[in-house]
Amino acid sequence: MTDTVSQLNRLIIYRNVIKDSLVQSMLSIISGSASLSQTSDWYGRLLEKAEHLSLRGNLLHQYLLYLIARDENVFSRTLQHSGGKLGKGLQQALVQDITLLQEFFVTDFRQYVDMELLGNYEPTVCRDQHALTVLQNAFLGVSRRPEELIDMLVQYYLRYGYGDIAGYTAFRWQGAIGLTGIEHYDTIRLTDIIGYERQKTTLVKNTEAFLSDRPSNNVLLVGARGTGKSSSVKALANEYFSRGLRLVEVAKSELQSLPRLMEVLRQYRQHFIIFLDDLSFEEFEVEYKYLKSVIEGGVETKPPNVLIYATSNRRHLIKETWADRSENLDELHRADAVNEKISLSDRFGIVLSFIAPSQQEYLAIVSELAHKYAIALSPEELKTAALQWEISHTGRSGRTAQQFINHLVGQQIE
The missing domain is CATH 3.40.50.300 (P-loop containing nucleotide triphosphate hydrolases)
Incomplete structure (x- = not known):
């Protein structure tokens, strides 16, 4: 398994990936140089990342893909100005890096880490990870040539960007x-x-x-x-x-x-x-x-x-x-x-x-929201209550209608 460690240390374009503290700790565990305390600490920090980032599935794979997706390197930066074109030298370096990463993704880590815990992880809150799914399908799906994966990465960086631009709305x-x-x-x-x-x-x-x-x-x-x-x-x-x-x-x-x-x-x-x-x-x-x-x-x-x-x-x-x-x-x-x-x-x-809605438009907004939240009032009761709410609050608006519905939902829960 020391081959896996030495292979990742040969990364050129994605050098930042192996500088990540969690990846460094993982490589120490795989090489057998990590203590029991360091290993337990790594598990804890990896789970914290999984919950924060809403990572699911194989956490070793998912976290590495997250780092690849967000990485700011000469490849991801160059694409922002080249429109997807790559020079021969950069292409050659990428083929080497992608080949090394592919070897990591097919490695069996069960004898080194608890894959029952990390192999099929379900976070508490599942958020949309459409952008990351693109890379999952690329690296973890059918076997592909490095050149194919490079093309998919090019399209990913052109579409989503790199660094925080790729991760935040x-x-x-x-x-x-x-x-x-x-x-x-x-x-x-x-x-x-x-x-x-x-x-x-x-x-x-x-x-x-x-x-x-x-x-x-x-x-x-x-x-x-x-x-x-x-x-x-x-x-x-x-x-x-x-x-x-x-x-x-x-x-x-x-x-x-x-x-x-x-x-x-x-x-x-x-x-x-x-x-x-x-x-x-x-x-x-x-x-x-x-x-x-x-x-x-x-x-x-x-x-x-x-x-x-x-x-x-x-x-x-x-x-x-x-x-x-x-x-x-x-x-x-x-x-x-x-x-x-x-x-x-x-x-x-x-x-x-x-423009502030008319009374008829205001009541239409209330009616649609009431249907969405399954408010148990007759149309006449809803209308009377909505008009009373409008008078005692800030006038007619979509916000006033939403606040009124929030009030009704709160009462129903009680």
Whole structure:
């Protein structure tokens, strides 16, 4: 079995894989140099990873595939710029690495580790692992030539990316830290948002054009709170993850670091929606100028794989004051002041209005949610209770309807 250890130590492209602490410990166990305490510690850490990553099946295989999927190396980075083309030298090094990894995947480890525990593991929470399943089918399915596996890896990295980009649906940007993957991202889908079909259709068509590298627009979603503006944008990232769409949340306080974010996103083939939620500016705030500069194409232009989707309660993002209309200003200066206020909104090619639902639309949302959650009330009882809830809360909206249904579900459970 020392051959397995020495073989993996010959990896070139996937050198980071064997530098992983869990892989190092596993190789020590296989070579017989690990103590009983070190072996027990390895089991514990591997199970923690399996639960955290929702790995299932043979954990030795699954964890190694996870590392391969996420690995940032000369191969995965090169593909982002070459469009899938590989030089002869890189291809030759990959054939050697893939051959070594194939030998690992067919090795019988039963005499070294407890495969009854690790061979068919079921995590407590099973999450969708579609991206990882692609590599499972490649490496653990029928026997394939190394060249075939390389082609499959090329398609994987082109589609999903590498590193955290391959593993997260959405990110949070902070200039001082960089991109941070959001661990528990909202799982909402567009079908969960009731009503607003025209707005959702426009978003879908624009986003699909963007993913197909056809002309597309930045989008401003405007309207009352609780009408589904933010949820619609978040849902897009879930709908199109497998097509390479990622969402990046940027706070207003981070707008000045947008040029740095553009430079980071430019290096990937994946497509990114920069999400500016609940965006508006007071008269004294000047952060909007950084956003205008990026959209208009300042020193650091917006790369073609980036769009900006913003939500706001205001049609004009910058607050207009009476001073802007003052008679003390001459006509030219007054026009300049007003134009400055509305010019940012004009930079968004699509503006979608999310108007608070009418009573009939509100009741339709309540009815559909009640059916989804199997609420045991007659239509008349449901209508009466929903209208009472609306009056005593924040008015009619999809959010108010969902809160009402949550209340009813809670009462039923009691």
